[in-house]
Amino acid sequence: MTSVLNNAVTAGSTFSETLANVTGYAPDLNIVEKLWASYYVYMANDILATGLMLFIVHEVLYFGRSLPWIIIDCIPYFRKYKIQDTKEPDFKEQWACMKSVLLSHFMVEALPIWGFHPICDYLGIQIDVPFPDLKTMALHIAVFFVFEDAWHYWMHRGLHYGPFYKYIHKQHHRYAAPFGMAAEYAHPIEVALLGVGTVGIPIFWVIATKNLHMFTVYVWVTLRLFQAIDAHSGYEFPWSLHHFLPFWAGADHHDDHHRYFLGNYASSFRWWDALLSTHPKTQRPKSGQKEKAN
């Protein structure tokens, strides 16, 4: 049973049969809404459907978005756009990183993902169709970006404090010249703490406004994931987003954090680091000191 379309549509024996049933019942829905509704009707178990979709979407998007950066690393033409062009991540390093990230996804993220639907249900995050209009979704996502960035800035800055760095955040700084897949290479405590910014902020939003759709959450998580992977790509192009949106952080901003260790703590935007002067160039270690703290 599913709450999508008020249980008015029955599942077919195949997914395409279910899609035909949904189309017959609600012909005005767009194709994404029809696929979404059919998936929930076909699965007939909302908890399993949401958990499975979130987990698969996360894995496919994370590694799918990392793959182009691995390919770009192999193409000499792109070398001129590499920010730290003397440091090439080798295959062994990337393989070790991938194994660690996969293990972390299964161990740390599996539980919140499986518990996500009951929480959403309790809080009133909608899964029904049609989806909210684009303006509403864009507004929600913009709010999440701004608040996640603030959360990330302060938590990340805190993680650079002595013992927190030594026992937690040091793992993420293993790569002084980052690459896409290193985005989520971090200690489980860090994954959980920074994950609050991505998942917790939509939860606070729905508690405050009682207005949030699960599809908006998916789009938000996707964009946030792409932002994190691209920020770790190690490449700065003439067409990088921050050239058009000067307050956007991107790889240009985060690569310096890995290289110089201090400053540039924010995730998506440059305003917190600008406001509080936590820029690597203002805190760069003086000559004679090591560039990267260990």
Ligand SMILES: [Zn+2]
């Ligand atoms: Zn850091």
Ligand SMILES: [Zn+2]
């Ligand atoms: Zn990083």
